[in-house]
Amino acid sequence: MGHSAPSPSALTDEPTGITLSRFLRQLPPEITLLHDAGDRRLRWVEASDMDDPTDYLLDEEMILTSGFPLLGHENDPEEVRAFIARLAQAKVSALGFGLEPYFTEVPATVLDACRENNLPLLEIPATVPFAAIGIAFAQLLEADSAARLRTSAEAHRALMRCLTHADPEAQLIATLSQRLKASVRLLDAQGQVRHEASLAQNATPNHDLSSELFTQASNSQKFAMRSEDSLVDLAFPLRATIAAGPHAPVLGVLSVGFARTPSASDHNLITTALGLLDVLARQRVTSSSTAEQLATTVLLRQRTPLDPHTLNLLRNSLGSTTADSVRVAVISPLNNIADQNPDLHLPHLQTLLATELVALNADHFVALTNTEPTHELFEHLKSSGYLAGFSLPEPADRQLGEKLPDLLAQATGLLPQMREKRQSLDATAIPRSFASLLPPEAGKQLAEELLAPLLALPESRRDLYLDVLRGWLEANGSWDQTSKNIDLHRNSVRRHIATIGEILNKDLNHAAVRQDLYLALSFLANP
Template sequence: MGHFAPQLQPTWESITLARFLRQLPPAIELVHDAGDRPVRWVEPSDMDDPTDYLMADELILTSGFPFLEHVEDQEWIDRFIAKLVQAQASALGFGLEPYFASIPETVRVACQRHGLSLLQIPTSVPFAAIGIAFAKLMEADGAAQLRSNAEANRALMRCISQPDPEQQLVATLSQRLKGSVRLTDASGQTRFSTTIASIAALDTAAEAQLVREAFQTTGPQPFALHHHDAQVHLAFPIRAAFSPSGQSPLLGALCVGFSRTPSAFDHHLITTALGLLEVLVRERVASSATSSQLATSLLFHSHTALDSLTLNHLTESIGSNTNQAVRVIVISPLSAAHATETNFHLAHVHALFDTRLAMRRDDHFIALTRTEPTPDSFERLKANGYLAAFSTPAQLESQLGEKLGELLAQASGLLPQMLEKQQCLDAASIPRTFTSLLPTQAGKQLAEEELAQILELPKARRDLYLEVLHGWLDANGSWDQASKNINLHRNSVRRHIATIAEILGKDLNQAQVRHDLYLALKFLTVS
């Protein structure tokens, strides 16, 4: 029975009881029609209770033997038929002879009462003939399915030669699956989509969660699944080629929605589309690593206004959203294990930031992008193994070429602080001061070296000298103002400042010395 039947295949899904009856000899009579149902297997059984061995949608054939001792026991027969219905049997085929000349009335009543289709099979039709008819129907459907698969695959392959292959693939896949299809980038933003009116779209939060789950899946055929009412939504990650380290950069996701349970044919078609999309997306985001780096390097070193042709090429190279400003970013891998895998990182940077303009510099990467520095994008970058420092935004116009050096300096200036804090940074949200550009730990270490002789003094004297020095520098060297700042007589301030200068061995009359000490005190107070 179900334990010995082949696993469900798409070739069987179109075989229903009504269709199967049309293939059988007309001598077989439909005694009770409880509605058309799928038939996935035909199984003879004369067991008193075969339900433990049934799978859904089986046509059960019986010689009537189980009913011999219970033919007048309506309650027993009702229980027998009810169990078949509970096991989701498609129908019961009752064979005449050698036990019964006609179907017992108790069996007919039970099938009507519980909604199970009942067939009367004459002695002229062996059970084996019914099984053979079912096998032939499966074989015919299998051949038709293979032809359909081949045509569907050819339709998908033809999309590759179109001017907009990804968009054509999405549209063709949707048509063949009769489902909604959406292609996203590595940030989960929709690139192309085709919807079906009968399939309700997921709300924004559920859709984003489905894509995040797909990005986190692993294995040879990973996907995320979401059931919504009677609908099924799937999301498949699209990845670049595996790197020597075994990790694979995310390039996007393919999301498919059905108003039914997807079949094996659907899965086969999605797998084909995923393979084609991976090739297309890799070409789009990776292009040539060498030419990409060369173009990026020339752009950052030009320092001149961009002509209209260059501006158009630049626009096409940094994403599809033309309404967003552009930023220069500096990207650092979190793991040193892949530091030498330039092509691996460039493919990932291209995908994560939807840009073709990226290059390697020392142990980090530089790129031009429209990606906005948000908490979500920071979280996504870190989840993918990267930290990034963003410059302030700039409009995509001819003068951008003259500003790129300044934007790069902004982002590069945040690199030490980003690495120290191990978090992504946005120049627009950080005050533009020299202090803000220095990494905290390095600045504090330098401050301790600068003020070492003071810090080595006993606590009471150390704290007094630090307070006096800070108050005097904060007052820009004014004795009266410093006296007010720290509530100490001006003569005492003078005397302490002279002592501090002697201890430090520095000339406090020099502006550079005072500036260095002021910065040192600032970092010394940072926890």
């Protein structure tokens, strides 16, 4: 039993479209339907004369029997009822009762039991061998399989044709929805809907469910699924082709909602769509990366107001025609950029920062964006393999063109700290000072080099000179104020400062020297 039938997993993934009524139309007219209990899906036809075949049955089979299991018990209603009940509980779709060699008609007890258990009953005359019924079902299966292959091939060709459409992404989503008979959404890297197509019979996921699926898919290498009642929602991450962090960057999510259990053919079609969406992303960067990098570089180097047309193009390139403010961001991959093709980063960064204006600049990238630098964005960037530094925001008006070089300088000044701390930074959260531009570790190293002659002294002498020098610099060179601040006689202060100048071989009368020493002491005090 069951050796020649499809495996249970195969049946679950790809159910047949054959029903009992459809199959009966293919059978010889001599076969009689003695009890019609409604149409049933039919997965397989199996002959069995076992007393209890239920351990070997697949759901929704038609069982053909010669009646041998009931021979000698056909007039015992309880025995017959128990046999039929076992078949019904095993989800048999129909029972075919063959006449001869054991019976000349279907026993009344069998008919009554089938009626009681709502199991369709067929009477099969001796002129129709069981093998003929099995062959008829196999032929119907083969015809269905060929039809499914034709339908699948046409569906895949329809998706491929979307690449030549004026708006290929939108057409691809609409075609996929039509072919799957499902609701389809394409979300960007921030979870916002880029394209959407739905059918009346398929409820589109609500915002909360859509956000939940987006989060789950972003953290998954394969897909996320939510099933409730007859609704099945799937979400597939669209990932970058490079893996700079723990996961390849998520460029978006394809969300599909079914009002039924999806089949293997549905999954194959979705796989094709995911591949085509990746092709479209590659086409965008291949066709426009040079122009976008050139535009970004020119904008960041000019110091002239933007004319209305250029300002409108800038806003469109930022993904919004009503952008209130613009920032310059510098982006540093966590991995060595020299180990990868830099052009592969461009579509990922464009998606992550919601802008087309991204360009390579030496060992990092620069971008113009209206994306707000939030903790969530920083975490998303880091999980995708990047660190970013954001300048202060400036209004997206004509005067922006004059300010972009300054914004670039602000953002670029954050690079050393970003790389040392291995974290993204926002200029609005950092005090505006020259000292803030130097990473703590590098500042401390420079301070130790500058103050090395003092640091090499015995501990007591070293600490005294450092305290005197710090107090004197903080008092702007006032002997009296220094004496008061550090509780040391002013003559001692003068003598110690003169000695410190000699030890360091520096002229402490020069403002630049005092400035360097003050910064050095601040880094030394904050390891």
